[in-house]
Amino acid sequence: MSDERDRLVDSLLHEVAGGERPPDLREAILRRAGRRPWGSLTVGMAAAALLGIGAWIVLEPGAPPPPPSPAREILEVPLPREVQGFQGWLSGTLVSIEESSVVLDVRRASRSRSNRAADPRALEGRRVRLHLGRSSELSRQLATFRPGDDPVTADVWSERDEGLYVTRLRAGDHADPGDP
């Protein structure tokens, strides 16, 4: 029997023989999902936003909305092929801090030795979402930052196209300027 199959039976025996049951995490997950910034908009804020949109329609009926700038769109999963597997450092401006991610306006990307991305420079000039781990150290680091901080450097890694994950956040520009 392979190690994986032995592990499979071992893990299932905790449930079948030991009585361990998967916990119901629905409420906890939905509560955390509800804490996202757009989930906490008040009715007043939403009404104000609608009024603003209405005013814009009345005052500028002929003006088409500006097309979104590709450079300003937030790069999320799936990552473009050329940056999949990126491992290294990204420096730039911290745009926003959310519960489980931050958005960084990347000015410079430099790769570490374990980088597997074909073209890390494709991240430069883009806004990228960096997912946060749950380490208390990272939480402590994050508490010292505010949106708009510049320059900020994130130590980043990714696996295939699952997105970019930050393992450390530092003030200053620490992306390696000598990286080709």
Next chain:
Amino acid sequence: MTRETLEELVLAHQNEIYRYLRYLGADPPAAADLVQDAFLAAFQSAGAPDLADPRARAAWLREIARLRFLMYCRRRRSSPVAVSSEWLERAEATWSAEFLRDRDGFDYLEALQRCLEDLPGKERELVDLRYREGKSRAEMAERFQMSEDGMKSLLRRVRGALEACVRGKLGLGEA
């Protein structure tokens, strides 16, 4: 993804993702945390597959859970297992081919339950001590007056017998 879709996903898949993380090596508190993280990452992801296809969305959630588990292991000084991307892919292959087999895994759990009920006295006692009472291998070795390595091998043989029984009940034949 809306919160309603997220709720549907959680209801449909939280048990499997929890079991999957336990199988990968997360202890119960870590598995519960990682399940939450995985669903929140899915909620915030723009890369969701066709959510009407339960197998595709389950595979997607497992992929997110694997990545979360890998991050968790890398953050810890002592990882529960020697985790690498290659190891995780092998683990996923076993989970899909042995436990799920294009189903939901409940038939495997039911077969294991029946095989456990048929287990002879001493083997059943070993399983109860280990999994019901949570005894360590060292404690069990002392009780049965054998070495810890011997107990480790014995427990593995019992699990092997259970697995062979499950395969027989599910008509899977020899692996």
